[in-house]
Amino acid sequence: MKQNLQLKLSQQLALTPQLQQAIRLLQLSTVELNQEIEEAVRDNPLLELQDTNDSPTTQDSHSNEESSSHSDELNETSLDNNLDSAWDTHYSKSSSSNERDDDFFSIEDKPSLIDHLKEQLRLIPLSEKDGQIISQLIANINDSGYLDISLEEIQAQFPHEAEIEIEEIKVCVKLLQTLDPVGIGAANxxxxxxxxxxxxxxxxxxxxxxxxxxxxxxxxxxxxxxxxxxxxxxxxxxxxxxxxxxxxxxxxxPAEHFFQQDTRYIIPDVIVKKYNKKWVVQLNPQVLPRLKINQLYANLLQNNEGHSSLTTQLQEARWLIKNIQQRFDTILKVSQAIVDEQQDFFEFGEVSMKPMILKEIADLVGLHESTISRVTTQKFMFSPKGIFELKYFFSSHVSTDQGGTASSTSIRALIKQLINEENPKKPLSDNQISDILNERGIVVARRTVAKYRESMQIYPASQRKII
Known part of the structure; x- marks a missing residue:
C-alpha cells in the first residue's frame, strides 16, 4: 500500500467565548435570563445588582431615542458606555417599582380540595371507622372531582384486619356526595x-x-x-x-377549581404604543436587569494588578453586561421592524395581519434568520391588542386570485368572524366558508378551512347547530 502526504486548506469559524455567550443569552426567556444573572452574581464578586431605590423613576422621550439609536450600533465592537456604571445609565426606568400593582402579580392562597372537604366533615358526627373510610375516599378523588375507581379497589387499600365491608364504603360514598362542591365523589x-x-x-x-x-x-x-x-x-x-x-x-x-394551576403572568419584553400616528416599540423597564460592576472590587483591582483571577472575572463581568445590553438592543430592533411591517394589524386586528417570514425581518435589520428565530422565541410584546409572542407575527402565505397573498393568521380571523356572524340554526359548513372566502378573492380549499377551524377549537357545523 502506498501512503501519500497531502495538505488540505480549509476555513472554519471559531466562536469566541464572548460570542457564544451572546448567542446563548439571546435565546433565553426573561425568566431564564434572570436565573442566569442571579447565578453570575453569585459566582462573580465583580458583579452586583443595582438597588432599585437608587435608580431614576422617570423616563422622557430623549431616553427612548437613545435606546432606539443604540440598537443601530449592534455590530460595533467598541464600548461607548462606561460598563462599570449601573445598568440604568444605559436604559432609564419608566416607573418606580413601588408603583407596581402587587395585587396583579400575587397568587391567591386557596384551600385544597382535601382541606375543604375535611372542614365540612368536622361538623358531621362520624365513627372512627367511617372517618378513615371517607379520608381514603377523598384521597382517591381525581382532579375533576370523580371517584373513578371501584369500591373493591378502595377496600383493597385497607389492611385486612381493618375489616372494611363494601356496604360500609357505599354508605360513606353517599355521605361524601352530600358535601360541597355538589357532584363531588361521582363515579362518572x-x-x-x-x-x-x-x-x-x-x-x-x-x-x-x-x-x-x-x-x-x-x-x-x-x-x-x-x-x-x-x-x-x-x-x-x-x-x-x-x-x-x-x-x-x-x-x-366540580373539583376543577381546586386543582387549577397557579396563574403565571407573562411579563412582556417590549411595549407597543401609538406615537404621532405611528406604532412604536420601547423596552419594558421591568425586565431590564439592574446589573453593574462592583466598584469596591474594581477599585481594589486597580490598586493591585497582581490578582489575575479577579482580572479575568472583571473581564467576564464586562462581557456579560455588554452582551445583556446587546440582547435587549436586538430585541428592540427586531420588535420595531415587526411592528413597522404589521402597522395594519395594530390598527385593525388579526384580519389585517400581513404574511411575513423570518427572512423578511432578517433582511430589514441586517441579521441572520437564525438570530431572528432566537429573538422571537419566548419574547413577548404588550400592545392594545393583547400580549403576543414575537413569533406570532410570522405566518405562511396563502394566494389570492389577484396574484397577491394573505396570511394564514388573517384567514383564521376571517373564518372565526364568519362563524361568529352565522345563523346558529343554519351554521356554515366548511364548503360554504371556502366558497365565501373564494368570492372575496382568497383561494382556500375546504380541507384548509377545516384545518384552520380545528386549530381554533371550533366545532364543525353539525355540532354548532342550535335548535
Missing amino acids: LSECLLLQLHQLYTTHPVYGLAVSICQNYLALLGNRDYLKLKKALKINDVQLKQAIQLITQLNPK
Whole structure:
C-alpha cells in the first residue's frame, strides 16, 4: 500500500467565548435570563445588582431615542458606555417599582380540595371507622372531582384486619356526595350531573326530562343529535331546548377549581404604543436587569494588578453586561421592524395581519434568520391588542386570485368572524366558508378551512347547530 502526504486548506469559524455567550443569552426567556444573572452574581464578586431605590423613576422621550439609536450600533465592537456604571445609565426606568400593582402579580392562597372537604366533615358526627373510610375516599378523588375507581379497589387499600365491608364504603360514598362542591365523589359524568340535579333543581319544570337525558342519552346530547333525542324522549323543540339549558348550568368537573394551576403572568419584553400616528416599540423597564460592576472590587483591582483571577472575572463581568445590553438592543430592533411591517394589524386586528417570514425581518435589520428565530422565541410584546409572542407575527402565505397573498393568521380571523356572524340554526359548513372566502378573492380549499377551524377549537357545523 502506498501512503501519500497531502495538505488540505480549509476555513472554519471559531466562536469566541464572548460570542457564544451572546448567542446563548439571546435565546433565553426573561425568566431564564434572570436565573442566569442571579447565578453570575453569585459566582462573580465583580458583579452586583443595582438597588432599585437608587435608580431614576422617570423616563422622557430623549431616553427612548437613545435606546432606539443604540440598537443601530449592534455590530460595533467598541464600548461607548462606561460598563462599570449601573445598568440604568444605559436604559432609564419608566416607573418606580413601588408603583407596581402587587395585587396583579400575587397568587391567591386557596384551600385544597382535601382541606375543604375535611372542614365540612368536622361538623358531621362520624365513627372512627367511617372517618378513615371517607379520608381514603377523598384521597382517591381525581382532579375533576370523580371517584373513578371501584369500591373493591378502595377496600383493597385497607389492611385486612381493618375489616372494611363494601356496604360500609357505599354508605360513606353517599355521605361524601352530600358535601360541597355538589357532584363531588361521582363515579362518572352521568352520576355527577344527576347529583347536581337531585340536590339543586328538583323543582325545575324540566327536572325529570333533564334527569332522563343525563341517565340515558348523554351520548346523543354530546353529538348534538337532536332529532334522535326528540324522537327517543317524544318531546318538541321547546322542551328539548329548556332541558339543554338546564343541563348546561351543571358543572361537569366540580373539583376543577381546586386543582387549577397557579396563574403565571407573562411579563412582556417590549411595549407597543401609538406615537404621532405611528406604532412604536420601547423596552419594558421591568425586565431590564439592574446589573453593574462592583466598584469596591474594581477599585481594589486597580490598586493591585497582581490578582489575575479577579482580572479575568472583571473581564467576564464586562462581557456579560455588554452582551445583556446587546440582547435587549436586538430585541428592540427586531420588535420595531415587526411592528413597522404589521402597522395594519395594530390598527385593525388579526384580519389585517400581513404574511411575513423570518427572512423578511432578517433582511430589514441586517441579521441572520437564525438570530431572528432566537429573538422571537419566548419574547413577548404588550400592545392594545393583547400580549403576543414575537413569533406570532410570522405566518405562511396563502394566494389570492389577484396574484397577491394573505396570511394564514388573517384567514383564521376571517373564518372565526364568519362563524361568529352565522345563523346558529343554519351554521356554515366548511364548503360554504371556502366558497365565501373564494368570492372575496382568497383561494382556500375546504380541507384548509377545516384545518384552520380545528386549530381554533371550533366545532364543525353539525355540532354548532342550535335548535
